[in-house]
Amino acid sequence: MSIDEILEEMDELLDKSGSVPFMAHKKIIDGERLRELINDVRLNMPHELKEAKKIEFDCQRILNEAKINAEAIIRKAEERAAQIVSKEAIVVEAKKKAIDMLTKAQAASKNLQQNAAASVNKILSETESYYTKNLQQLKAVKAKITGGSN
16 A cells, blocks of 8 residues: 555544544544554655665666766767877868867767756656655644644
8 A cells, every 4th residue: 555545544534533522623533543554654654765765876877877978978089089180181170170079079978967967856856746745744644633733
């Protein structure tokens, strides 16, 4: 059962519970069932956290791969530029081509890194939003259970 389903069941438990006489804002609930649901939340949280860590690891891997690819592009461009420069008859042309290749490689590298960073940022923002929403729902359920007092 997912955390959302457990929270929904907690909500239903509160909705179906009767009020304490002369205290409409207080509820009588099945404590044992509520404890089971809370334990279910605890059991599901490590799975959710493992998923977030996996996402974070994948993002870091993507960034590292992008950096390695960018470095390889730059290294190849520098090697090619060195080969061209070594030929005396076309030294001027070689320098122009080398600079152009290096600029394109750096632009491609920067673009690749920016795209990877944007992707990582989006995934982390979605994960943060998901956990913020679940935390707000847990707080709301807690507030309902405790009658709004802490």
